[in-house]
Amino acid sequence: MSEPATEPSAPTDRPDGAEEVDPLTFLPADEPVHLVDADGTYHEDPDHPLDLTDEQLRELYRLMVVTRKVDREAINLQRQGQLGVYASCMGQEAAQVGSAYALGTDDWIFPSYRELGAALVRDVDAAGLLHLYRGTWLSDHDPYKHNFALMAIPIGTQALHATGFAMGARFDGKPIVAMTYFGDGGTSEGDPHEAMTFAGVMKSPVIFFVQNNQYAISVPLAKQTAAPTLAHKAIGYGLPGRRCDGNDVLATYAVTKRAVERARAGHGPTFIEAMTYRMEAHTTSDDPSRYRTKEELDAAALTDPLARMRNYLTKRDLYDAELEAAIDEQAKATATYVRAGIYDAPHGDPMELFDHVYTDPRGHFEDQVEQLRAELEGAGDAEGQG
Amino acid sequence: MAVTMAQAINQALKDAMSADDRVLMFGEDVGRLGGVFRVTDGLQEMFGEERCFDTPLAESGIIGTAIGLAMYGYRPIAEMQxxxxTYPAFEQIVSHLAKMPNRSRGTVKLPVTVRIPFGGGIGAVEHHSESPEAYWAHTAGLKVFTPGTPEDGYSMMRESIESDDPVIFLEPKRRYWMKSDQQLPVTTQPAREAVVRREGTDVSVFCYGPMVRTALEAADAAADEGWSLEIVDLRSLAPLDTASIVASVKRTGRAIVVHEAARNLGLGAEIAARIQEGAFYHLEAPVLRATGFDTPYPPAKLEEYWLPDVDRILDAVERSLAY
Known part of the structure; x- marks a missing residue:
């Protein structure tokens, strides 16, 4: 590995108080951090030692399997007309589960709309998350219960919320880290760049975790940037840019863990680019056959993150038929629970439309509240007469 | 001792930051410099660099991080210079600041105050004299306040900071140097209540922010003509105090709306609609508007021809009375 064993953060005499570091150490290594081959062979990396118990290794795999099962169930629900749309994370399970697993319970996640895997690590109710896609409400989980912010649909905007939150943690003297997810397309938007600028200057304990899944809907990475890698962008903001094999759950875990430790120690933000692949369409409304070939998909299937971790566990004698059955059962149970929570789920009282717009709504729309109430009563009367 | 609008707002910031250590003030040049209009003067000295700080020059970043800080539990005051x-921050304001409390069913509260010096009349270069209030007032989830007096500059700023809802606080920059003998602190009426600045019997004039003083000057001039104008300072543009607007029109039977912003789809359009809904049979004349023109804000040497002034208001009064 060409990266230093510890992230640089030397004190300095610079008049602005900024740290003097060799900026070249912020450049990503030539190759992404990779710990496990497709056949499960493990490569030791002294810079990224594994600190996981056997039980935790199994848990990482279990979380990925449950993610894929629920993800598939969501696609099925959309096909049955139960969800308006759904953005699958198939193929990105290792990137999400490994990175989220590296956080502590007090740390926060600021997701985009594709982070089912990260949500499941945080034990967010998966059926609740899907209400956004069903259209029953715009979110259905308490961010403060799971330290998991609302899913953000406008691309990259959540990077600033994570950065502000991390600034707050630092002002407050609390060892809390914020991590935000966005994609390769997101790195072209303005907000992640403003976020990295702020985070660098403010030394915010924030991690910018980019899942480079190769496509922004139909636009491939080559049309998104001329940078050598996305991680190269980080140095421009004074952040270390790191890369990992995003289909290797142990690599995404280890690289994120190091960034978390760096942030928690007060050394500031890190940018991580996880190399992965979106195996499904952008959303259920998308038709990827218009822009990518079957050969490409077949090749991507060979890098499947679930098979890789299963091969690793098997080599370590941590995987057997009993575990497989238990994990499958849990995945099915979660999918069944999600289906039960979403299928034909009713919307709430239309009057709730007015309830949360303001904490103090006086003067804003009293007449409209009355109007909708009257319309609802009128509709009720008409039904009664029918 | 006289206090200016800028000093009154400055005092409100100081008092709010003294009262609650969760209150933060940040933006471009607000720290060491004290703001380009000196509204944040002395804050960094008093409260330190973690409570009043300069940010990188990025407006979306300022609002986006304010949202994150508010989620953490702070009460951020963000200055747009x-x-x-403000337009680079439009998405963060409209898609997140305004919507997140509603999306989260009230779980996430965003007590963010966005301070924006607004309006023209100071001979500034392009992009420094705009009146974007209709964008914010049109956006559900935001409150939009603008003071017309130093007293309100103090009291409405305190109210904004204490509000659990996000507030766009529009500071009439041409009135920053307007003086009052009022001792601070002062508590005026709640911002959602419009205030009759001058009672009158012939025509109601609805105004806010920088146009309050202009409208009062017009009322003086109108008195010389024998016309009695009622000057109503709206103070809050979202929500609008419809009841006070309608009550005034019921007293006078005539209404004029004054704002610097361009006429097309400005606040005047909404106010006129509410008046005709609420006081239709009391109207002796159509609701008229004295506003900026539907052009981009003009170059400084031409702004006197563009901005509504006493003459444009009196012309509207005359047309209303002639009906």
Missing amino acids: FDGF
Whole structure:
């Protein structure tokens, strides 16, 4: 590995108080951090030692399997007309589960709309998350219960919320880290760049975790940037840019863990680019056959993150038929629970439309509240007469 | 001792930051410099660099991080240096600041105050004299306040900071130097209540922010003509105090709306609609508007021809009375 064993953060005499570091150490290594081959062979990396118990290794795999099962169930629900749309994370399970697993319970996640895997690590109710896609409400989980912010649909905007939150943690003297997810397309938007600028200057304990899944809907990475890698962008903001094999759950875990430790120690933000692949369409409304070939998909299937971790566990004698059955059962149970929570789920009282717009709504729309109430009563009367 | 609008707002910031250590003030040049209009003067000295700080020059970043800080539990006050530079932050304000409390069913509260010096009349270069209030007032989830007096500058700023809802606080920059003998602190009426600044019997004139003083000057001039104008300072543009607007029109039977912003789809359009809904049979004349023109804000040497002034208001009064 060409990266230093510890992230640089030397004190300095610079008049602005900024740290003097060799900026070249912020450049990503030539190759992404990779710990496990497709056949499960493990490569030791002294810079990224594994600190996981056997039980935790199994848990990482279990979380990925449950993610894929629920993800598939969501696609099925959309096909049955139960969800308006759904953005699958198939193929990105290792990137999400490994990175989220590296956080502590007090740390926060600021997701985009594709982070089912990260949500499941945080034990967010998966059926609740899907209400956004069903259209029953715009979110259905308490961010403060799971330290998991609302899913953000406008691309990259959540990077600033994570950065502000991390600034707050630092002002407050609390060892809390914020991590935000966005994609390769997101790195072209303005907000992640403003976020990295702020985070660098403010030394915010924030991690910018980019899942480079190769496509922004139909636009491939080559049309998104001329940078050598996305991680190269980080140095421009004074952040270390790191890369990992995003289909290797142990690599995404280890690289994120190091960034978390760096942030928690007060050394500031890190940018991580996880190399992965979106195996499904952008959303259920998308038709990827218009822009990518079957050969490409077949090749991507060979890098499947679930098979890789299963091969690793098997080599370590941590995987057997009993575990497989238990994990499958849990995945099915979660999918069944999600289906039960979403299928034909009713919307709430239309009057709730007015309830949360303001904490103090006086003067804003009293007449409209009355109007909708009257319309609802009128509709009720008409039904009664029918 | 006289206090200016800028000093009154400055005092409100100081008092709010003294009262609650969760209150933060940040933006471009607000720290060491004390703001380009000196509204944040002395804050960094008093409260330190973690409570009043300069940010990188990025408006979306300022609002986006304010949202994150508010989620953490702070009560951020974010300064946009000028009206014409709020547009990079438009998405963060409209898609997140305004919507997140509703999306979260009230779980997430965003007690963010966005301070924006706004309006023209100071001979400024392009992009420094705009009146973007209709964008914010049109956006559900935001409150939009603008003071017309130093007293309100103090009291409405305190109210904004204490509000659990996000507030766009529009500071009439041409009135920053307007003086009052009022001792601070002062508590005026709640911002959602419009205030009759001058009672009158012939025509109601609805105004806000920088146009309050202009409208009062017009009332003086109108008195010389024998016309009695009632000057109503709206103070809050979202929500609008419809009841006070309608009550005034019921007293006078005539209404004129004054604002610097361009006429097309400005606040005047909404106010006129509410008046005709609430006081239709009391109207002796159509609701008229004295506003900026439907052009981009003009170059400084031409702004006197563009901005509504006493003459444009009196012309509207005359047309109303002639009906």
